[in-house]
Amino acid sequence: MSSTRTITVELGGRSYPIVIGRDLLGGGFDLGPHLAGSDCLVVSNETVAPLYLDKLMGNLSDCVVETLSLPDGEKFKTIETVSAVLDKLVSCKANRDTTVIALGGGVVGDITGFAAACYMRGVAFIQVPTTLLAQVDSSVGGKTGVNHPQGKNLIGAFHQPRVVLIDTATLDTLPDRELKAGLAEVIKYGAIADRAFFGWLEDNMPALLEKQADALAHAIRRSCEIKAEVVAADERESGRRAILNFGHTFGHAIEFHQGYGEWLHGEAIAAGMVMAAELSGLNDSDSGRLRALIDAAGLPGRPPAVGSKAMLNAMGMDKKVLRKKLRFVLLDELGDAVVTAEYDKSRLQQVLEAAD
Amino acid sequence: MSSTRTITVELGGRSYPIVIGRDLLGGGFDLGPHLAGSDCLVVSNETVAPLYLDKLMGNLSDCVVETLSLPDGEKFKTIETVSAVLDKLVSCKANRDTTVIALGGGVVGDITGFAAACYMRGVAFIQVPTTLLAQVDSSVGGKTGVNHPQGKNLIGAFHQPRVVLIDTATLDTLPDRELKAGLAEVIKYGAIADRAFFGWLEDNMPALLEKQADALAHAIRRSCEIKAEVVAADERESGRRAILNFGHTFGHAIEFHQGYGEWLHGEAIAAGMVMAAELSGLNDSDSGRLRALIDAAGLPGRPPAVGSKAMLNAMGMDKKVLRKKLRFVLLDELGDAVVTAEYDKSRLQQVLEAAD
Numbered sequence: 024m025s026s027t028r029t030i031t032v033e034l035g036g037r038s039y040p041i042v043i044g045r046d047l048l049g050g051g052f053d054l055g056p057h058l059a060g061s062d063c064l065v066v067s068n069e070t071v072a073p074l075y076l077d078k079l080m081g082n083l084s085d086c087v088v089e090t091l092s093l094p095d096g097e098k099f100k101t102i103e104t105v106s107a108v109l110d111k112l113v114s115c116k117a118n119r120d121t122t123v124i125a126l127g128g129g130v131v132g133d134i135t136g137f138a139a140a141c142y143m144r145g146v147a148f149i150q151v152p153t154t155l156l157a158q159v160d161s162s163v164g165g166k167t168g169v170n171h172p173q174g175k176n177l178i179g180a181f182h183q184p185r186v187v188l189i190d191t192a193t194l195d196t197l198p199d200r201e202l203k204a205g206l207a208e209v210i211k212y213g214a215i216a217d218r219a220f221f222g223w224l225e226d227n228m229p230a231l232l233e234k235q236a237d238a239l240a241h242a243i244r245r246s247c248e249i250k251a252e253v254v255a256a257d258e259r260e261s262g263r264r265a266i267l268n269f270g271h272t273f274g275h276a277i278e279f280h281q282g283y284g285e286w287l288h289g290e291a292i293a294a295g296m297v298m299a300a301e302l303s304g305l306n307d308s309d310s311g312r313l314r315a316l317i318d319a320a321g322l323p324g325r326p327p328a329v330g331s332k333a334m335l336n337a338m339g340m341d342k343k344v345l346r347k348k349l350r351f352v353l354l355d356e357l358g359d360a361v362v363t364a365e366y367d368k369s370r371l372q373q374v375l376e377a378a379d
Numbered sequence: 380m381s382s383t384r385t386i387t388v389e390l391g392g393r394s395y396p397i398v399i400g401r402d403l404l405g406g407g408f409d410l411g412p413h414l415a416g417s418d419c420l421v422v423s424n425e426t427v428a429p430l431y432l433d434k435l436m437g438n439l440s441d442c443v444v445e446t447l448s449l450p451d452g453e454k455f456k457t458i459e460t461v462s463a464v465l466d467k468l469v470s471c472k473a474n475r476d477t478t479v480i481a482l483g484g485g486v487v488g489d490i491t492g493f494a495a496a497c498y499m500r501g502v503a504f505i506q507v508p509t510t511l512l513a514q515v516d517s518s519v520g521g522k523t524g525v526n527h528p529q530g531k532n533l534i535g536a537f538h539q540p541r542v543v544l545i546d547t548a549t550l551d552t553l554p555d556r557e558l559k560a561g562l563a564e565v566i567k568y569g570a571i572a573d574r575a576f577f578g579w580l581e582d583n584m585p586a587l588l589e590k591q592a593d594a595l596a597h598a599i600r601r602s603c604e605i606k607a608e609v610v611a612a613d614e615r616e617s618g619r620r621a622i623l624n625f626g627h628t629f630g631h632a633i634e635f636h637q638g639y640g641e642w643l644h645g646e647a648i649a650a651g652m653v654m655a656a657e658l659s660g661l662n663d664s665d666s667g668r669l670r671a672l673i674d675a676a677g678l679p680g681r682p683p684a685v686g687s688k689a690m691l692n693a694m695g696m697d698k699k700v701l702r703k704k705l706r707f708v709l710l711d712e713l714g715d716a717v718v719t720a721e722y723d724k725s726r727l728q729q730v731l732e733a734a735d
Binding site: 102106110140180259 | 458500501533
């Protein structure tokens with residue numbers, strides 16, 4: 024059994040640990056001290072619950088635990104599903120000492136966290152992410168929410184978890200396609216904040232794709248460290264936190280036109296990162312390395328043919344539009360991102376034509 | 380024209396002014412500096428909009444203003460109505476520099492504030508309360524939210540406004556019954572926190588019922604001062620803020636059984652305060668003064684006949700239930716409230732029998 028590592032997200036009174044290790048779910052890490060009381064609601068989905076719910080229940084044996092299983096898929100990330108979680112909380116008479124636990128990928132975590140944020144104006148919340156993407160990205164930092172028919176993640180709340188429990192053993196059952204989608208966000212961290220980590224990823228991509236435990240543990244740890252640092256400095260995204268959206272302006276437009284679900288989020292982000300790098304006017308060497316790493320991870324390096332006009336229109340609805348001016352996360356070089364409204368408009372047109 | 384008074388709710392970076400005066404709506408107080416940008420959505424209802432929307436528009440003449448009118452009534456304080464506000468925000472391509480303005484009573488403010496809290500995980504919000512109850516209570520302190528079929532205000536968020544603009548001229552059109560309902564909350568402030576103010580209310584109740592401007596302005600000002608102080612000390616109700624719920628545990632149970640709407644919130648709170656005072660074992664003199672003042676305000680001093688069992692059951696779903704133990708706001712004497720789980724259980728039974 025490999026060692027357990029803890030990273031702290033420093034947010035004053037709302038600081039919390041991200042605990043990373045193998046076989047933590049069933050009791051390798053004791054959730055007890057992080058619960059608000061003895062009542063819990065575990066929210067999972069029809070895919071993850073059969074695999075890991077029983078294990079997690081072993082960690083909560085001193086508690087009164089209710090469970091709710093959601094349908095699986097991004098298309099259920101709606102206000103209606105949040106309502107269903109709220110109905111469950113009401114029907115089991117959950118109150119202010121109830122802890123809501125999300126067991127699953129990013130969709131389960133986003134929905135469940137938003138419901139925990141809204142129930143009685145906020146009850147305790149724990150993230151137990153079971154996909155690589157959720158482990159390195161969506162479970163950390165307190166962003167919760169759902170999609171609106173007209174735009175991704177338009178409705179939500181900041182609600183920090185009390186602990187993020189990452190049991191890397193849950194990746195054993197993760198389908199390859201979802202593993203790769205998670206690697207898109209891992210690559211993102213190298214691209215925006217750590218050139219050396221980007222180099223490490225180039226060296227270790229085969230090991231990651233083979234799910235070698237040490238390589239995955241290192242990739243998760245370094246990704247969470249970077250995210251924790253960025254979130255601690257700018258919890259509510261008034262500035263620098265926006266660099267975490269590298270590739271997401273384009274990526275969200277792709278997802279919007281694919282109806283949320285055809286492409287996985289990580290796949291859309293991969294193509295989006297290549298587009299954002301192009302808009303950045305990144306030097307040929309760095310640009311080539313980004314394309315090559317995305318390719319090595321088995322991820323798409325260009326958008327589907329949804330049309331450049333449709334892409335631009337969808338981007339008008341993106342949360343990163345500030346004062347009616349499109350803002351982008353661009354790279355000065357690999358490992359160094361900036362948020363800016365200054366960009367080459369003709370180059371944007373050119374970049375979008377990849378979708379024609 | 381009487382003078383304008385400003386009270387500040389001290390919440391660090393989220394501090395904001397409550398501005399109280401006559402004829403402020405149309406420009407007597409300039410909202411401009413408090414807007415996030417030049418885009419606004421004003422949410423009102425079918426009763427208030429015809430009376431005051433045009434006036435408010437005069438204050439926003441430099442802005443691009445969209446408007447939305449909701450149906451009037453507590454029964455529309457639902458997640459579905461919040462969805463309608465969110466749909467409007469999406470359809471007018473609101474973004475992070477949009478300011479959402481609530482023009483109306485407590486229901487409009489609660490719904491609109493919750494939508495502002497959820498849209499893009501929080502956009503700027505301004506309260507323009509037009510009922511006495513909203514002016515002295517619901518518009519101040521950042522509590523937003525909606526009802527669930529199983530319980531009042533179960534779903535919501537803390538989202539502080541940027542300014543609360545109280546134009547006392549809006550009370551000119553307020554129906555008497557709603558004026559009285561607002562006075563219930565005014566009486567509450569005296570009962571929980573200011574014995575001298577309670578005495579002032581005893582002396583000035585006839586003037587308040589006649590809508591004498593100076594009396595109303597003083598009552599609103601003192602109520603807002605007390606609320607601002609309590610909220611500043613305990614924004615998220617981890618402790619003392621709960622004293623603001625005096626009478627509300629019983630009151631919410633009454634409202635729940637009346638299906639939200641038969642009794643006004645203030646009427647239910649009036650009866651709830653008498654019940655809570657009785658449970659407190661308040662001395663006869665203070666107890667008599669509370670009953671007499673509620674009676675002088677034309678408010679009910681006892682619950683409707685919904686049944687003591689039904690009341691108790693509804694109270695099991697109240698937000699103030701902590702660790703499965705009922706907590707009450709009780710009075711040591713007029714002007715001094717405590718939050719406690721220590722109460723006389725046989726006396727509770729006796730108090731509830733007023734509903735049989």
